[in-house]
Amino acid sequence: MFDHNDVFVIFVLGGPGSGKGTQCANIKNDYGFVHLSAGDLLREEQQREGSEFKELIQTCIREGKIVPMEVTIALLEKSMQEAIDTDGKKRFLVDGFPRKMDQAIKFEKMVVESQFTLYFECSEETLVTRLLKRGESSGRIDDNIESIKKRFQTFKDTSFPVIEYYEEKSKVRKINAEQDRESVYIDVQKILDISLQRSDA
């Protein structure tokens, strides 16, 4: 368990294709955060020789389902510990997690409490266009219309309640992700500049 006064975690949530990864790359460059995408960590684990979770992860990703939280939390915690041990870095963007209430509760109890959640809000119409375009070159097994529909359903049924939970705690910073990349990032910077100043105080 990390001390949340020492280890600064921002959850980055939003529908599939809302630009979480794109904006986290910007934030990482400009603010020195470590970017941990739960989806990327799961895909790496799925590729790892000898992983006992290969098939489970592959099936969940293709079907847009949530991998059991123990697997994802262990991968996140390990990556956080490695970043702290190797670079002394203690600011983390946890991208695409928590996707389900049980993950949120467990992570904050066992790993560290989040500072707030950045929520990229975007219409399904825009998301589907972006994901199908990305699917032309991403090689992702879930960037096809069948998987995309399932991912949207999971987002609505299972992941959106996480955002509502943090909203009730006034811990959500909402961004209009419908805009072009540059405009989205301007809004992201405004939020971060305010939040980081507060945390430095």
Ligand SMILES: Nc1ncnc2c1ncn2[C@@H]1O[C@H](COP(=O)(O)OP(=O)(O)OP(=O)(O)O)[C@@H](O)[C@H]1O
């Ligand atoms: N503001 C934007 N306007 C147009 N296209 C965008 C914008 N932001 C990201 N994209 C593009 O949309 C696609 C999805 O973006 P990205 O991978 O960052 O989303 P994501 O939220 O991480 O998706 P996922 O949940 O599937 O991992 C990418 O091809 C990206 O280049």
Ligand SMILES: O=c1ccn([C@@H]2O[C@H](COP(=O)(O)O)[C@@H](O)[C@H]2O)c(=O)[nH]1
């Ligand atoms: O906490 C998580 C995060 C992701 N997944 C699974 O991975 C895919 C892809 O995630 P992206 O964030 O879009 O890269 C997602 O649809 C889930 O199947 C997960 O199980 N738990």
Ligand SMILES: [Mg+2]
């Ligand atoms: Mg992503």
